[in-house]
Amino acid sequence: MKIGILGSGTVAQTLGAGFIKHGHEVMLGSRAPAKLAEWQAANPRGRVGSFAEAADFAELAVLAVKGTVAAAALKSAGPQRLAGKAVIDATNPIADAAPVQGVLQFFTGPNDSLLEQLQREFPAIRFVKAFNSVGSAFMIDPAMQDGPPTMFICGDDEPARQAVRAIVESVGWGVADMGAAVAARAIEPLCMLWCIPGLLRGEWAHAFRLVKPA
Numbered sequence: 001m002k003i004g005i006l007g008s009g010t011v012a013q014t015l016g017a018g019f020i021k022h023g024h025e026v027m028l029g030s031r032a033p034a035k036l037a038e039w040q041a042a043n044p045r046g047r048v049g050s051f052a053e054a055a056d057f058a059e060l061a062v063l064a065v066k067g068t069v070a071a072a073a074l075k076s077a078g079p080q081r082l083a084g085k086a087v088i089d090a091t092n093p094i095a096d097a098a099p100v101q102g103v104l105q106f107f108t109g110p111n112d113s114l115l116e117q118l119q120r121e122f123p124a125i126r127f128v129k130a131f132n133s134v135g136s137a138f139m140i141d142p143a144m145q146d147g148p149p150t151m152f153i154c155g156d157d158e159p160a161r162q163a164v165r166a167i168v169e170s171v172g173w174g175v176a177d178m179g180a181a182v183a184a185r186a187i188e189p190l191c192m193l194w195c196i197p198g199l200l201r202g203e204w205a206h207a208f209r210l211v212k213p214a
Helices: 010-021 033-042 051-057 067-077 114-121 158-170 181-187 190-201
Strands: 002-006 025-029 047-049 060-063 086-089 126-129 150-153 174-177
Touching (some): 002 051, 010 025, 010 033, 025 033, 025 051, 033 047, 047 051, 060 067, 060 158, 067 114, 086 114, 086 158, 126 150, 126 158, 126 181, 150 158
Parallel strands (some): 002 060, 150 174
């Protein structure tokens, strides 16, 4: 599959390299493509371009930027280039404010989510929340002692969720499909929970797993 990633930070670079490893074609989109020269040298089968070029390239796209600039990145890419495509939303609505006793602050309230905001603003794009509740070191082929961890996903378009499920499972995760976009109100705060041990005690090597009775 051709995967276009909007973003050039650690998450974007990690996912890009991981998807290439698993046989996909990848283009990273950036406002400053030149700063991805080192990533491209390490991943010669990967491509680098602008947000618009990555959006055009994509059969499936990934939004991997700071939550505060998520809408701006989509506007820069050109929403029409992503219309009808599944877009993995890996963002979190983290506010530009210091954590409170290890708890990140969000700019969304309890009855809204960044995924829902983006879906309202860009209704032709088929957003699916994924990869927002774990650190980049464990996004691809996570090796956990209790078996594959769980990636919680949601989005209003079921075929898009199925496409994202296939991608997520292919890179070593179990998937729990939580249904419509409103579920992002619960999934996005998992980022807060994941970060608390790290921010309080420097413990970052963990992931979530949904367990069921035998």
